[in-house]
Amino acid sequence: MASHRLLPLAVAVMFNTACSLSPPAAPLTLEPPALASTSALLEQGQHFGLDNNPLTPDDHILAMTPDMRYFVGEQVPAALSEQARLRYLVDALIRPSQLGLEYAPGVTLTATETFDERRGDCLSLSALFVAMAREAKLNVYFNEVSVPPSWEMLSDNSSAIYKHINAVAVIDGKPQVIDFSVDIYDYRYPQKQVDDDIAAAQYYSNLGVKQLNDGDPATAYAYFRRALHLGPEEAYIWGNLGVLLRREGLLDEAEVAFRKALSLDPEEAAALSNLARLYRSEGRRDEARALEAVIAERQRSNPFWHYSRSRAAFERGDFDEALTSIHRAIRLNREEYRFYQFAAVIYRRQGNDKKYEEYGLRAAQAKFASQQHTP
Incomplete structure (x- = not known):
């Protein structure tokens, strides 16, 4: 991948080498679930009092309002060069006398909501930037960054992992990273371009986790199902769905979700930990011990x-x-x-x-x- 330069006006830089972030993983041998079993996980609407429409909700995370278009037109003169337009836009977004965006972990919003509230998490701020940068006729895309795992305990028996995302502007063929999350990003982390659907999938997954924490399992399920419709290969979302299903007492379905996550990414830490807990709670001691041994080895080297x-x-x-x-x-x-x-x-x-x-x-x-x- 091409070198990524952090735009000086944007925000901060930090973190580690790829080799130190990826210690040799303990082997994981786990049978992937059958396709029919996996598909059935997205057809559990009746349990939650919902229909089985995977297209709802649709929050249009990159939608622009007239006020947002006016802001771009006023702050980013169209006659400027691409590099100048980029600098003018970032400056307008972060300068306190203008929009004055603030990084707010855990606050996941659409681009429109972020513009109105002037704060949001990494995804929210990146979505606002991407929407406005495209309005300014700049070539930009979402950039997923593999930061070290951050375990958040949802309860004593389950955990979730959040992802980090920022944006990249390509100016004269050179990528420039735009990251509004202080002390999160470092250019040495593995990263990759992702399309808008994957960014939207992360948005819905984040909201699903929030609804899960807030005790609204039906809405959480709707968000996770929508996320997986957009990003069916995103292992962490299957893992988050597994947490919800386990909370609802759907233990067989939760196992399928965790195994699906691990079939997509054997190093998905939250899914591995949650599956081990599930096996332990069901008295499946040998299966639990096998996974716990893998977890312990990975933890020692992390x-x-x-x-x-x-x-x-x-x-x-x-x-x-x-x-x-x-x-x-x-x-x-x-x-x-x-x-x-x-x-x-x-x-x-x-x-x-x-x-x-x-x-x-x-x-x-x-x-x-x-x-x-x-x-």
């Missing part, structure tokens, strides 16, 4: 897993365990500045000023080094 354990220990007040875990993360990945940064936080909490200053300096050095290598 620096971000140790980082998450360190943060959890810190929140419990177990600072010795927090230090042990963060140093394991550092040994596995010596380039991630946030690991040193968090070690400094722990040392400061312990009153160790010397170590606090040492790791604060190392964090600054690692961050500077990563930025110097931006193409």
Whole structure:
């Protein structure tokens, strides 16, 4: 893939090398579900009091309103070069005296809603940018970034994984990454162009997770079904659907959903963890142990897993365990500045000023080094 340059006016840069993000995975042998069983998962509307129309809802995530078109016309003179139009647009979106967009994790909105509310998550901000950039006659597309897994516990027995997405503008044949999510993006993460349907699938999946958290399983199902209609090969959405089905007591169907997710992506961490929990809850101990062994091996070699354990220990007040875990993360990945940064936080909490200053300096050095290598 071509080198991606982050537009200076946009936002921030950070993160890791592809090799450190992808430790050797423990082998996973799991029979994929039958096609008929998988298809049946999208025909469970009756259970939720819904019909089986996969085309609803349709929120038109890139729709432009007259106010949005007027904004682009006023802020981005059509006579400018493509590069200048791009800079004018990004500046207008982020400047507090103009639109003043704010990154708001967990707030998934359409482009129109984002324009009105002036905030949103990575997908919302990217959707607004893509819609407006196309109005300004720029060549732009959505860009999916494989950030390290972020586990969010929906309950004691299930978890979900969120994806990161930004946008790319192609100016004179050169891609420029536009990312409004501070401290999320780094050019060294694996990334790929995705079409509008896949971005929309992520939008519906995000809303499905929100409705699941809010206790509205029917709406969550409608969103997940719509997401899978648009992105049937997106493993994480099948995994999220599995969480919903498990919550509803549809255990056989939940198993099919998790196995479908893993057949598409054997390293889909949330689906693997949720399937192991499902087997354990059903007393299928041998199957649960086999998956748990795979999970344990992957966790031991994943620096971000140790980082998450360190943060959890810190929140419990177990600072010795927090230090042990963060140093394991550092040994596995010596380039991630946030690991040193968090070690400094722990040392400061312990009153160790010397170590606090040492790791604060190392964090600054690692961050500077990563930025110097931006193409």
